[in-house]
Amino acid sequence: MTRLAVGVDIGGTKVAAAVVTDDGTVVARATSPTPTQELGSGAVEDALVGVITELGAAHSVEAVGIGAAGLVADGRVLYCPHLPLRGEPVAQRVSQRVGLPVVLDNDANAAALGEARFGAAREAAVAVCVNLGTGIGGAVLAQGHLLRGANSLAGEFGHMTISPDGLPCECGRRGCWEQYASGRALERLVPGQRGAEITAAAGSGDVAAVSGLAEVGRWLGLGLANLVAAYDPDLIVVGGGVSDADVLLLDPARAALAQQLFASAWRPPVPVVRAVLGVDAGVVGAAALALGLG
Amino acid sequence: MTRLAVGVDIGGTKVAAAVVTDDGTVVARATSPTPTQELGSGAVEDALVGVITELGAAHSVEAVGIGAAGLVADGRVLYCPHLPLRGEPVAQRVSQRVGLPVVLDNDANAAALGEARFGAAREAAVAVCVNLGTGIGGAVLAQGHLLRGANSLAGEFGHMTISPDGLPCECGRRGCWEQYASGRALERLVPGQRGAEITAAAGSGDVAAVSGLAEVGRWLGLGLANLVAAYDPDLIVVGGGVSDADVLLLDPARAALAQQLFASAWRPPVPVVRAVLGVDAGVVGAAALALGLG
Numbered sequence: 001m002t003r004l005a006v007g008v009d010i011g012g013t014k015v016a017a018a019v020v021t022d023d024g025t026v027v028a029r030a031t032s033p034t035p036t037q038e039l040g041s042g043a044v045e046d047a048l049v050g051v052i053t054e055l056g057a058a059h060s061v062e063a064v065g066i067g068a069a070g071l072v073a074d075g076r077v078l079y080c081p082h083l084p085l086r087g088e089p090v091a092q093r094v095s096q097r098v099g100l101p102v103v104l105d106n107d108a109n110a111a112a113l114g115e116a117r118f119g120a121a122r123e124a125a126v127a128v129c130v131n132l133g134t135g136i137g138g139a140v141l142a143q144g145h146l147l148r149g150a151n152s153l154a155g156e157f158g159h160m161t162i163s164p165d166g167l168p169c170e171c172g173r174r175g176c177w178e179q180y181a182s183g184r185a186l187e188r189l190v191p192g193q194r195g196a197e198i199t200a201a202a203g204s205g206d207v208a209a210v211s212g213l214a215e216v217g218r219w220l221g222l223g224l225a226n227l228v229a230a231y232d233p234d235l236i237v238v239g240g241g242v243s244d245a246d247v248l249l250l251d252p253a254r255a256a257l258a259q260q261l262f263a264s265a266w267r268p269p270v271p272v273v274r275a276v277l278g279v280d281a282g283v284v285g286a287a288a289l290a291l292g293l294g
Numbered sequence: 295m296t297r298l299a300v301g302v303d304i305g306g307t308k309v310a311a312a313v314v315t316d317d318g319t320v321v322a323r324a325t326s327p328t329p330t331q332e333l334g335s336g337a338v339e340d341a342l343v344g345v346i347t348e349l350g351a352a353h354s355v356e357a358v359g360i361g362a363a364g365l366v367a368d369g370r371v372l373y374c375p376h377l378p379l380r381g382e383p384v385a386q387r388v389s390q391r392v393g394l395p396v397v398l399d400n401d402a403n404a405a406a407l408g409e410a411r412f413g414a415a416r417e418a419a420v421a422v423c424v425n426l427g428t429g430i431g432g433a434v435l436a437q438g439h440l441l442r443g444a445n446s447l448a449g450e451f452g453h454m455t456i457s458p459d460g461l462p463c464e465c466g467r468r469g470c471w472e473q474y475a476s477g478r479a480l481e482r483l484v485p486g487q488r489g490a491e492i493t494a495a496a497g498s499g500d501v502a503a504v505s506g507l508a509e510v511g512r513w514l515g516l517g518l519a520n521l522v523a524a525y526d527p528d529l530i531v532v533g534g535g536v537s538d539a540d541v542l543l544l545d546p547a548r549a550a551l552a553q554q555l556f557a558s559a560w561r562p563p564v565p566v567v568r569a570v571l572g573v574d575a576g577v578v579g580a581a582a583l584a585l586g587l588g
Binding site for chain 2: 078126148149150151152153154176222226230232233262268
């Protein structure tokens with residue numbers, strides 16, 4: 001019998017939700033604007049309850065999974081610069097209001113799990129997953145299971161220092177990888193346009209846009225080489241909005257990875273592939289978490 | 295009933311072996327010089343068989359574990375600049391000659407496992423282990439088990455790029471962490487002395503030696519901050535010869551880690567401790583592997 005869960009992805013501009021089956025199929029959707037910082041955590045909870053209730057009224061769902069950018073542990077968003085959540089027990093509060101079990105996780109964890117169960121990483125022994133959005137979200141799957149760390153804070157690859165004394169980062173430090181390989185980095189390299197516009201322009205042959213994506217790709221590959229040295233994956237999955245640029249981003253990344261890969265003579269090449277679930281990765285993965293497929 | 299195994303640590307200058315109990319106690323030892331490059335892999339196998347046979351004659355051992363620096367997979371040392379081993383099936387050949395099961399692993403994996411079962415990492419949920427010798431050996435334990443990667447090549451932290459366009463590395467790339475935080479780095483910073491001499495001089499208050507260790511410690515902490523962002527450990531264990539400098543190395547490392555730690559406000563501090571098994575970590579850990587305690 002097919003089991004159903006609601007998966008929710010809290011983004012900077014919208015709360016996207018979907019009813020998802022246990023084989024990863026989206027059968028219904030609902031969205032709501034993400035409340036602004038001023039409205040506070042209660043407004044975020046109201047938005048979550050709204051989309052969950054709407055979907056739950058028409059489908060027999062057994063649980064809810066929520067993915068959110070930022071540091072997530074114990075059902076709370078500890079820190080996220082783009083959301084008005086500061087440690088409140090969101091999972092518990094929403095669970096009480098909707099009458100369903102609710103799990104809350106980092107959005108990159110959710111997306112990686114979606115790819116592991118239903119997407120690009122189904123066959124991988126060890127998959128390193130990075131999501132290039134405004135910053136870099138990261139997760140690692142070993143034998144299909146997320147490596148969460150001691151405090152559920154693993155996979156914060158975007159804040160690995162790749163250039164000491166490099167560019168300042170919002171985290172207060174310098175030279176973080178996400179300052180060089182992310183949507184924000186792309187927008188800095190090609191000023192005056194948003195990431196999606198740059199990708200579109202690059203697709204039309206705009207030289208500055210192509211060059212910007214290649215530079216982001218080069219830094220992406222350099223950082224990925226570090227992650228290969230550490231984790232020894234047999235697959236790298238790149239998702240997030242910047243990955244829409246496909247080969248314009250990934251080919252320069254693959255070239256840099258090949259050049260920078262430690263011990264390349266003694267290991268198989270590591271494929272770098274695009275995430276296949278696209279914008280649905282977050283809701284599908286969150287639903288998989290809710291269904292105990294983590 | 296106490297079970298016994300022979301643990302062997304193939305170092306650059308000597309092959310150290312010990313009979314080790316299943317609670318990590320060393321009950322007998324044997325050593326042999328490490329054959330030079332010119333003598334080839336057969337001489338290494340002869341040396342291994344020699345120490346194993348010597349110890350096995352006096353103790354009822356059930357298996358043999360061997361740790362070697364370098365890239366190790368499938369019972370072979372794929373690559374190690376300091377040993378005359380180039381992919382030969384060492385474990386299989388030695389096993390046939392001594393009539394015992396033989397496992398071969400990376401020396402940092404063996405040392406980390408020793409610390410996990412009998413040493414500093416017994417209580418850790420996720421332990422990042424680094425061994426500062428000539429270079430950096432690395433391993434990660436999650437719930438007491440080594441994260442080996444898809445090709446058994448995980449944990450090569452020494453070859454993570456920490457400074458693009460930085461110092462050249464023996465691996466052919468630039469800016470590898472081990473060029474900044476290792477015995478070799480220390481000897482470059484304090485020219486004319488070997489690592490152990492520098493540590494001894496620092497203990498006597500030699501300003502240049504203290505300063506060199508502090509600089510190595512600073513880079514050690516910077517790289518450890520990257521590993522914390524990636525793995526979210528609750529413990530960092532530092533072993534290897536350079537760790538004999540203790541606080542002269544580790545206090546600067548702890549300070550740099552605290553300064554560079556991402557999300558430090560939202561996680562417990564990560565203790566940085568010295569490995570407790572010292573020079574025995576390799577043989578004890580290799581024996582633990584042989585006894586199936588991995």
